[in-house]
Amino acid sequence: AQSVTQLDSQVPVFEEAPVELRCNYSSSVSVYLFWYVQYPNQGLQLLLKYLSGSTLVESINGFEAEFNKSQTSFHLRKPSVHISDTAEYFCAVTWMDSSYKLIFGSGTRLLVRP
């Protein structure tokens, strides 16, 4: 079955420290990969995506993620976090045999402390 795993339900980190949020998916069949961010009482905002090409993708606010096909992973990283990065982060995958839908992980709450 197709599934997305985010092993860390919560990641506490101090401001200006680096962070990595982990994401693994169940199959190496052709996929599109996404990270969404959700602030309290809001919908989902697309942070970055991998469709094809370079395996390293970047967002405008300093996050990056790397597609690793052999490890079926798409971990999210930021070298220096800010208080404003505190939010819930969801990894999501679209498999090409069901390209109309996203399957989400359970989310990781990033808590940035001063």
Add this chain to the structure above:
Amino acid sequence: DAGVTQSPTHLIKTRGQHVTLRCSPISGHKSVSWYQQVLGQGPQFIFQYYEKEERGRGNFPDRFSARQFPNYSSELNVNALLLGDSALYLCASSLLDKNYGYTFGSGTRLTVV
């Protein structure tokens, strides 16, 4: 340009009642998808509509139904509400039927009491 708009933003219903949630996609987007997000979990796929046709359905009971109108807006209907239907319902739109990066609305928070 307006993003994906959903209405209402919040509502409270009683068990057994019926509810209709509405979604207007980004102008020019022909695909609308619905997701259910229970508190503390990731969103779960309910439906996708493209060009007014159902293209996919998630693992939800027949109490859940949807449709897409000629202007590409969409409604999600849930009959015989259960307490477990309490959730944030998210609508997402995209230009095409395949997912190259959906844009989500802010959601409708449904509470069933």
